[in-house]
Amino acid sequence: MDREQSYALFKPKALWVIGANGRIDLYTSKGTFVIVDLAEHGTTPRWTIFRASKNPDGDLFKPEMIANLA
Numbered sequence: 001m002d003r004e005q006s007y008a009l010f011k012p013k014a015l016w017v018i019g020a021n022g023r024i025d026l027y028t029s030k031g032t033f034v035i036v037d038l039a040e041h042g043t044t045p046r047w048t049i050f051r052a053s054k055n056p057d058g059d060l061f062k063p064e065m066i067a068n069l070a
Contacts, residue, residue, distance in 0.1 A: 005029060008066055021045065035061050 006029045013023040013034075021037040031051060036058075039046040048058035049065065 007027075008029075009027040011025045011027065013025050015022050017023050017036070019036075019038075021039060021041065023037075024035040026033040026035055026049070034050045035047055036050070037045045038048050038058075047061040049061040050058040
């Protein structure tokens with residue numbers, strides 16, 4: 001896919017959700033992802049990214065991953 005046609009849209013979904021401290025939906029030219037903070041309340045955030053067709057346990061989210069998702 002041409003880089004000019006790539007996109008990434010972050011849509012904050014909720015500050016607190018059951019089982020997580022927050023959720024962000026990520027829509028990209030390569031698919032839809034859900035990023036959630038799975039850290040214990042009051043501790044350092046542990047943002048984890050999920051894609052339905054991949055690892056059901058998710059992967060630790062790192063900002064540099066965005067280049068490969070869009």
